[in-house]
Amino acid sequence: MQIIEKINGKETDFEVPAFENSNGNESQQQQPWWHNLKYLAVGMIFGIVFVKAEIISWYRIQEMFRLQSFHMYGVIGTAVVVGIISVWLIKRSGIKTIHGEPITFTKKKFSKGQVYGGLLFGLGWALTGACPGPLFAQIGTGALAVTLVVLSAIAGTWVYGYFRERLPH
Amino acid sequence: MLEAIKAPWPWYITGALIGLIVAALLLLGNKHFGISANLRHICAACFPANIKFFRYNWKKEIWNLFFVAGIILGGFIATQWLSNPAPVNINPALAEELASYQLTDHSSLVPGELFSFESLFTLRGFIIMVAGGFLVGFGTRYAGGCTSGHSIMGLSNLQWPSLVATVMFMIGGFIMANLLLPFILRL
Numbered sequence: 001m002q003i004i005e006k007i008n009g010k011e012t013d014f015e016v017p018a019f020e021n022s023n024g025n026e027s028q029q030q031q032p033w034w035h036n037l038k039y040l041a042v043g044m045i046f047g048i049v050f051v052k053a054e055i056i057s058w059y060r061i062q063e064m065f066r067l068q069s070f071h072m073y074g075v076i077g078t079a080v081v082v083g084i085i086s087v088w089l090i091k092r093s094g095i096k097t098i099h100g101e102p103i104t105f106t107k108k109k110f111s112k113g114q115v116y117g118g119l120l121f122g123l124g125w126a127l128t129g130a131c132p133g134p135l136f137a138q139i140g141t142g143a144l145a146v147t148l149v150v151l152s153a154i155a156g157t158w159v160y161g162y163f164r165e166r167l168p169h
Numbered sequence: 170m171l172e173a174i175k176a177p178w179p180w181y182i183t184g185a186l187i188g189l190i191v192a193a194l195l196l197l198g199n200k201h202f203g204i205s206a207n208l209r210h211i212c213a214a215c216f217p218a219n220i221k222f223f224r225y226n227w228k229k230e231i232w233n234l235f236f237v238a239g240i241i242l243g244g245f246i247a248t249q250w251l252s253n254p255a256p257v258n259i260n261p262a263l264a265e266e267l268a269s270y271q272l273t274d275h276s277s278l279v280p281g282e283l284f285s286f287e288s289l290f291t292l293r294g295f296i297i298m299v300a301g302g303f304l305v306g307f308g309t310r311y312a313g314g315c316t317s318g319h320s321i322m323g324l325s326n327l328q329w330p331s332l333v334a335t336v337m338f339m340i341g342g343f344i345m346a347n348l349l350l351p352f353i354l355r356l
Contacts, residue, residue: 033231035198036231036232036235037235038197038198039194039197039198039200039232039233039235039236039239040235040236040238040239040242041239042190042193042194042197042236042239043235043236043237043238043239043240043242043243044239044240044242044243044246045186045190045239045243046187046190046236046239046240046243047239047240047241047242047243047244047245047246047247048243048244048246048247048251049178049183049186049187049190049243050240050243050244050247051243051244051247051248051251051252051278052174052177052178052183052247052251053177053178053179053180053182053183054177054257054278055183056244056278056279057257057278057279058278058279058280058283058284059257059259059263059275059278059280061342061346062263062346063259063260063263064342065342065343065345065346065347066260066262066263066346066347068260068262068263069260070180071180072180074180074181074184075180075183075184075187076184076316076320076321077184078180078181078183078184078185078187078188079183079184079185079187079188079191079321080188080320080321080324080325081184081188082184082185082187082188082189082191083187083188083191083192083321083322083324083325084324084325084327085188086188086189086191086192086195086325087191087192087195087325087326087327089192090192090195090196095196097195097196097197097198097199098196098197098198099198101198101199102199103195103196103199104199105326106201107328108313108323108326108328108329108330108331109330110329110330110333111313111330113311113312113313114312114313114319114330114331114333114334114337115333115337116311116312117307117308117309117310117311117312117313117334117337118308118312118319118333118334118335118336118337118338118340118341119308119337119340119341120304120307120308120311120312120341121304121305121307121308121309121311121312121315121337121338121341122308122337122338122339122340122341122342122343122344122345123304123308123341123342123344123345123349124300124301124302124303124304124305124306124307124308124341124345125305125316125338125341125342125345126341126342126343126344126345126346126350127296127297127300127301127304127345127350127353128297128298128301128302128305129279130305131204131205131305131309131315131316131317132204132205132207132208132305132309132315132316132317133204133240133315133316133317135302135305136204136237136240136241136244137240137241137243137244138244138278138279138284139241139244140240140241140242140243140244140245140246140247140248141244141245141247141248141277141278142245142248142277143277143278143279143284144286145284145285145286145288145289145298146279146284146298148286148289148298148299148302149284149298149299149301149302149305150302151302152298152299152300152301152302152303152305152306153208153302153303153305153306153309154208154211154212154306155302155303155306156208156302156303156304156305156306156307156308156310157205157208157209157211157212157306157307157309157310158212158216158218158220158223158306159303159306159307160222160306160307160310160311161209161212161220161222161223161310162218162220162222164220164221164222165221167311
């Protein structure tokens, strides 16, 4: 089995590896910058999917929270089912990345941040009608005023970083 | 074929594609699907201000910024060449409710009356864009992830804290959309 399940008591952030005490979980391979173009390509497909399925639509998000449409529930539900099967197959087969690196998963620790932060994000989600991914896609569609929303989201992230030690986690 | 691409895509196609993106990122370079971390990398790159939370080697996570650049580009491509000229389909009950707040322009995916540079100078536009954006940035980082990091990637890896986060995302959304937003839209 190639899986390294990492438990990290200190880091509560799921999307960012524990940088402070790097222990080799994240990619150690040094690759030229243009290797990142493959992520640009995946992002492009993702952006097209976002627009074509109208996930970036403020109206679809409002319909979801008013229980007026099944669309968003169908999208998220299908994505999770396909994701669960993919992750299970990857773990089971012990397949490596295209560069021969083992694929690792991080075990998530519970923190009160998931409750308080989750609630605050939910309020913002219904106000802006977008989560972070769709915000970027909306800018691509020409809704340039959404840049202001992104700048404000960056400010929100910064303020969180500033007060982090004093917030309940 | 092109007609089918130009029409809005059904949920089961979209959901499956998003699920496959989780697998693609893992196979391409052991990358965990997530987007809101970008906002942290931007802070770390541009305004670290000696805050511990922003002192890390963000360059190691630069793939995520390429991913986001791709999303912007994808949005542009879909709108320029793959779009469908018909107006956005909206549930009649929602259209009626929005009309009561003078929101009747349904020509694009975001209501032009709310998301514009002029709207920033109205109270409701300011709350929706600036306060809304702030809550998205603050909340996702506090929760340690957004809908992609928690609701898709976290649930795909059967992490129960991600389920907690997802349930809270939904509760927050229900409260805002049904209880608070009607007052804000009337401003």
